[in-house]
Amino acid sequence: MTRPLIIGHRGAPGYRPEHTRSSYELAIQMGVDAVEPDVVVSRDGVLVIRHENELSTTTDVADRPEFADRRTTRRIDGLEHVGWFTEDFTWDELARLRCRERIPGIRPDSAAFDDEEPPLRLRDLLVLLDEHRAGGRDVIPVVEIKHATYFASQGWDLAALLDDELRAAGWRGRRVVIESFELTVLRQLRARVARADLVFLLEMEGAPVDQVAVLGSDARGYADWLRPDGVELLAAEVHGISLDKTVVLAPDADGRATGPAAVVAQAQERGLAVFAWTCRPENAFLIPEFRTGGLAEYGNWRGEWGVLRRAGLDGVFVDHPDLGVAYFA
Template sequence: MSRPLIIGHRGAPGYRPEHTRCSYELAIQMGVGAVEPDLVVSRDGVLVIRHENELSTTTDVADRPEFAGRRTIKRIDGLDHSGWFAEDFTWDELATLRCRERIPGIRPGSAAFDDQEPPLRLRDLLALLDDHRAGGREVIPVIEIKHAAYFASLGHDMARLVEAELAASGWNERRVVIESFELAILRHLRERGTSAELVFLIDADGIPADQLSDPTARTYADWMAPDGLDVLATEVDGISPDKMIILAPDAEGRATGPAPLVDRAHARGLAVFTWTCRPENAFLLPEYQTGTLAEYGDWRGEWAVLQRAGLDGVFVDHADLGVEVFGV
């Protein structure tokens, strides 16, 4: 069985606030083969690395009196969200913020590094990866484009912005993976002739956000059916389902996987990644939970099911643990 690509999900957020320079540096130090930046857009069209465009869960924006008037409510992907949003700030303003741990109750060790680093742009991470490459360490970016249809409604063409950034940084001729929960942006990139590998993210339920207004649109479950995989095989290079789909828990929360989806996708020439491996009980199936939500459960037992699946890539929050299990 070949070793999957081990992807530092937002860097190493099990130990440092997500998407910070120190989080990415630690993931690379721990041996990952790739890191994953999520992209949103500033008001002036800069690609900013944040998991969501709402900023208050991962930065100090709510404590900044000069930005108090920016708080608002927005409807994004069919849901109302309250807070401060990247698209309402210039990059220069965003660069004054400081990053914080998203789930401090689960990860107090990471929260100890709050308020030390500013957000990054995509170009900052690509430059960091260039530095490591110059030192003999090749690490690829697995870029997730967030809320592409929503940003398009504001006049931001995410495909064009990403392509321009990759070209300006010299990464358009190197291995890059681009992923999204929205198939339309991946199709747009393919139509524009991107050389990046395209991966369709698949949630455990629901429908892609860019298809919410289409009553005939396929659900994520439909895309995993044989005829859905047949279509995907002509449009993307791989799929990345929620790990729960691979684990296939029964009604009591016991893993019955690996699910046959992996073999079905491979038979159609699609690579298969999965997300996200985390050792805390809060994120494990019930049969692998052994203590409080913040404590580590039997993560090795759960991840062993994923290891047997023959995956091509795995997203991990704790880079060292991912390398320990999947790097053999």
């Protein structure tokens, strides 16, 4: 069995605030094959690396009096959110912010690095990867497009913005993986970025917001896409699927893993690459069978990851790259 692609999920957020330069640098130093930036949009059309377009959970924006009047309410993907949003800031304004640990109660060691680094643009990460490539480390970007339907309603075409960014950075002919929970933007990218590997993100609950926007309650849910007929349709649309690890673990009513789930092999038989997200060692993120203490303590993560390893996945997303590289090797 070949080892899966090890993807530094937002860099190395088990040790540094996510999506910071030091988080990505550490992931690369620890030996990942790829890193995953999430991209959203600024008011002036810059692709910014943030897990969400709401900023207060991962930056110091709420502590900055000059931006107090930017606090507002947005309805995004059917839910109301209150806070500060990237689309209300220019890139120059966003660059004045400083990043913070998103879950300090679980990761206080990472929170010790709060307020030290500014957010990054996608172009900043691509330049960083170019620097490492010149030094002999070729690391793949796995770009997740966030809230494509929402941003389209604000007048932004994320497929066009990403295509332009890859072209300007000299990455359009190189291997890039692009993922989204929405098929519409992946279809748009298929027509634009011929060499990109397109990956559809899937979980057990809910439905793609782009399909809900058009079809309402008739939209095919994520669970429907995971069935054999859904996988068959996806094989004609994308190059791979990326599964919530719970799908692969398939826990029973008592929280005990019954996987690996059959969908992994079914998808691979149809030519799809299969990734899983996200491998984390803390009890807060393990299914009940593998929890052994407090939420911030490491549980029996090897037991849980063992189920994922037996699944023969093509890629795994990890928050602690050193653990992921060592275990899945």
